[in-house]
Amino acid sequence: MRYWRSREALLVLPALAVYALLYLYPLSRLGVWSVFDPEPTLKNYRQLIADPVYAKALLNTLEVSFWVTVCALGLGYPLAYLMTTVSARARVWLMALIMVPFWTSILVRSFAWVVILGTNGIVNKTLIVLGLIEAPVRLLYNLIGVEIGMVHVLLPFMIFPLYGVMTQIDPALLRAGRSLGAPPWRAFVHIFLPLSLPGVAAGCVLVFLMAVGFYITPALLGGPQQITLATLIEMQVSDMLNWGFGATLSVLLVGAVATLFVIFTAALGLDRLTGTGKA
Amino acid sequence: MAAKGGALVLRRLTKHYPNMAAVDGIDLEIAAGEFLTLLGPSGSGKTTTLMMVAGFTPPTAGDVLLDGSSIAGLAPERRNIGVVFQNYALFPHMSIADNIAFPLKMRGMARPAIAAKVEAALGLVQLSGLGGRRPRQLSVGQQQRVALARALVFEPGLLLMDEPLGALDKKLREDMQFELKRLHGELGVTIVYVTHDQEEALTLSDRIALMNAGRIEQLGRAEDLYERPVSRFVAEFIGESNLLDGRVEAGWFTTPDGIRAPVAARADGAVLLMLRPEKVVLAPESATDGLAGTVSELVYGGDFTRYRVAVGAATLTAKIANSRAPFRPAVGASVRVLWHPGDECIIPK
Ligand SMILES: Nc1ncnc2c1ncn2[C@@H]1O[C@H](COP(=O)(O)OP(=O)(O)OP(=O)(O)O)[C@@H](O)[C@H]1O
Ligand SMILES: [Mg+2]
Numbered sequence: 342m343r344y345w346r347s348r349e350a351l352l353v354l355p356a357l358a359v360y361a362l363l364y365l366y367p368l369s370r371l372g373v374w375s376v377f378d379p380e381p382t383l384k385n386y387r388q389l390i391a392d393p394v395y396a397k398a399l400l401n402t403l404e405v406s407f408w409v410t411v412c413a414l415g416l417g418y419p420l421a422y423l424m425t426t427v428s429a430r431a432r433v434w435l436m437a438l439i440m441v442p443f444w445t446s447i448l449v450r451s452f453a454w455v456v457i458l459g460t461n462g463i464v465n466k467t468l469i470v471l472g473l474i475e476a477p478v479r480l481l482y483n484l485i486g487v488e489i490g491m492v493h494v495l496l497p498f499m500i501f502p503l504y505g506v507m508t509q510i511d512p513a514l515l516r517a518g519r520s521l522g523a524p525p526w527r528a529f530v531h532i533f534l535p536l537s538l539p540g541v542a543a544g545c546v547l548v549f550l551m552a553v554g555f556y557i558t559p560a561l562l563g564g565p566q567q568i569t570l571a572t573l574i575e576m577q578v579s580d581m582l583n584w585g586f587g588a589t590l591s592v593l594l595v596g597a598v599a600t601l602f603v604i605f606t607a608a609l610g611l612d613r614l615t616g617t618g619k620a
Numbered sequence: 621m622a623a624k625g626g627a628l629v630l631r632r633l634t635k636h637y638p639n640m641a642a643v644d645g646i647d648l649e650i651a652a653g654e655f656l657t658l659l660g661p662s663g664s665g666k667t668t669t670l671m672m673v674a675g676f677t678p679p680t681a682g683d684v685l686l687d688g689s690s691i692a693g694l695a696p697e698r699r700n701i702g703v704v705f706q707n708y709a710l711f712p713h714m715s716i717a718d719n720i721a722f723p724l725k726m727r728g729m730a731r732p733a734i735a736a737k738v739e740a741a742l743g744l745v746q747l748s749g750l751g752g753r754r755p756r757q758l759s760v761g762q763q764q765r766v767a768l769a770r771a772l773v774f775e776p777g778l779l780l781m782d783e784p785l786g787a788l789d790k791k792l793r794e795d796m797q798f799e800l801k802r803l804h805g806e807l808g809v810t811i812v813y814v815t816h817d818q819e820e821a822l823t824l825s826d827r828i829a830l831m832n833a834g835r836i837e838q839l840g841r842a843e844d845l846y847e848r849p850v851s852r853f854v855a856e857f858i859g860e861s862n863l864l865d866g867r868v869e870a871g872w873f874t875t876p877d878g879i880r881a882p883v884a885a886r887a888d889g890a891v892l893l894m895l896r897p898e899k900v901v902l903a904p905e906s907a908t909d910g911l912a913g914t915v916s917e918l919v920y921g922g923d924f925t926r927y928r929v930a931v932g933a934a935t936l937t938a939k940i941a942n943s944r945a946p947f948r949p950a951v952g953a954s955v956r957v958l959w960h961p962g963d964e965c966i967i968p969k
Contacts, residue, residue, distance in 0.1 A: 511709065513705050514709050518722070519676070520696050521697075521723035521770065521774070522774065523697055536713055
């Protein structure tokens with residue numbers, strides 16, 4: 342038993358090696374940069390604490406990510422549910438539609454939203470023609486724009502864990518519920534919904550953590566109020582060539598993500614996050 | 621917990637799928653308190669019939685009446701029928717007590733009343749004290765009992781069970797069959813039971829409806845089906861049988877290859893003669909009557925021995941109790957095969 346386990350562990354070694362080389366190594370370099378200039382110093386961290394702009398950016402990031410998660414769940418849950426109820430053929434088509442955004446670069450998709458949501462964009466024009474609004478509404482360079490763009494990109498990451506868990510729910514359970522006296526909506530509330538929660542947890546954590554690190558979409562579609570940590574990091578590194586402080590902000594971002602992940606894991610249970618747990 | 625009513629009538633009940641009739645116009649009247657089994661091979665339409673009664677499969681045609689009124693248009697949750705599913709379908713996220721409380725909660729019963737009922741139901745299936753556990757923490761047999769308690773706790777007049785013992789091993793199966801008999805007697809609930817295990821059907825049921833290709837081939841008590849099958853299908857499906865094609869003329873049964881035996885009077889014509897192996901008697905070659913044959917095979921089975929005897933072109937099986945068998949021929953021995961008049965069953969064609 343033990344013998345086989347250790348042999349099987351060898352199978353993950355190549356993947357671990359790649360991660361160590363491409364991920365852990367650069368990450369540790371960032372950590373080093375943040376405290377050397379070139380002598381050991383804590384000035385970067387002092388600056389981080391001294392200027393409230395960075396705490397504000399962190400809060401912005403969390404706020405944007407929170408709403409992205411909420412919207413993705415609101416859109417993704419019914420879609421994932423639909424996928425479990427339709428015929429196999431229709432499911433393939435739905436899958437393809439959800440996957441299409443993956444085939445286009447985030448940059449292109451974000452610029453597309455600039456065109457669609459702009460003052461003279463199709464959304465505003467349609468709303469005016471329909472007489473729903475009189476003057477164009479501001480859909481860009483604010484929270485709305487960021488939300489639309491990020492939800493669009495991250496929706497599949499909500500749908501797939503949800504769908505994975507939902508297909509595991511035995512339809513006989515719902516029939517049992519009906520035979521015991523539950524109308525369809527009560528069977529859903531008492532049986533399907535609780536059993537789908539591991540998927541909800543997994544999807545939300547995935548989307549939230551990915552949203553926290555998002556850069557291009559908030560930069561293109563957000564306004565000054567939506568300045569996120571990732572945007573600041575980019576400014577420090579490529580505009581100000583301040584690698585030390587950029588590294589410090591990166592450490593803050595990675596730290597925030599790691600902390601949140603630990604909190605989520607403890608609160609929800611790791612098996613639920615990975616979607617492998619049975620409720 | 622005591623059931624009232626539960627008389628079920630199926631009228632020309634039909635379910636067509638594209639290119640096939642899963643259930644092909646079934647008529648069936650089941651009395652309140654009866655234990656009726658739908659028996660039949662895989663694909664014969666047992667589950668489809670049950671699901672139409674439960675309300676999960678809309679019939680193509682026909683009607684379902686429960687205690688005199690049609691329920692065909694009612695949603696499953698409004699039929700008040702207990703259903704035990706093949707894999708029990710216990711809610712994994714609820715405790716055993718919550719599982720059993722579910723139908724009562726759906727009916728808006730007050731909390732203290734629910735608690736008392738759940739306690740009683742747990743007692744009924746001998747699981748008192750296990751209410752706090754999750755389904756996964758119970759053995760398969762215990763899960764089966766929970767499913768039963770949950771389907772009975774709201775006192776339905778009718779209980780449907782689809783191969784409920786399929787997942788159990790032999791010993792547990794027999795225990796549960798006994799348990800089911802007891803519950804049925806205690807509660808007086810009407811039970812429609814689906815199985816493809818003929819032994820189970822024979823042991824449990826008041827009556828058996830043997831299904832074949834979407835129709836009821838024969839409906840009757842266990843002994844009717846076993847002793848007086850109406851067709852080759854029934855004779856072959858229930859128990860072991862020797863089947864001979866031939867004709868009856870003036871009290872004699874003859875086959876084309878020369879078998880000739882006297883049979884109880886019957887109208888003349890082409891028939892199928894069925895003889896259960898345990899009704900066959902083997903006599904020494906010196907006997908004056910019977911069919912001459914040769915023992916071709918012999919299998920010792922503890923309390924009985926099974927002989928295969930070649931009679932002309934046919935091979936008959938004889939199952940002979942070892943306790944009273946003075947004559948024990950060996951393989952290759954010449955014997956005479958006979959049976960008491962009337963032990964054979966003549967199936968007209
Ligand atoms: N949804 C469906 N679509 C098409 N054909 C179906 C459908 N459900 C059942 N059938 C067909 O109807 C026939 C009867 O099926 P049913 O499940 O009632 O058989 P069964 O007697 O319960 O068999 P088993 O002992 O294998 O459970 C089968 O041939 C099956 O293939
Ligand atoms: Mg079936």
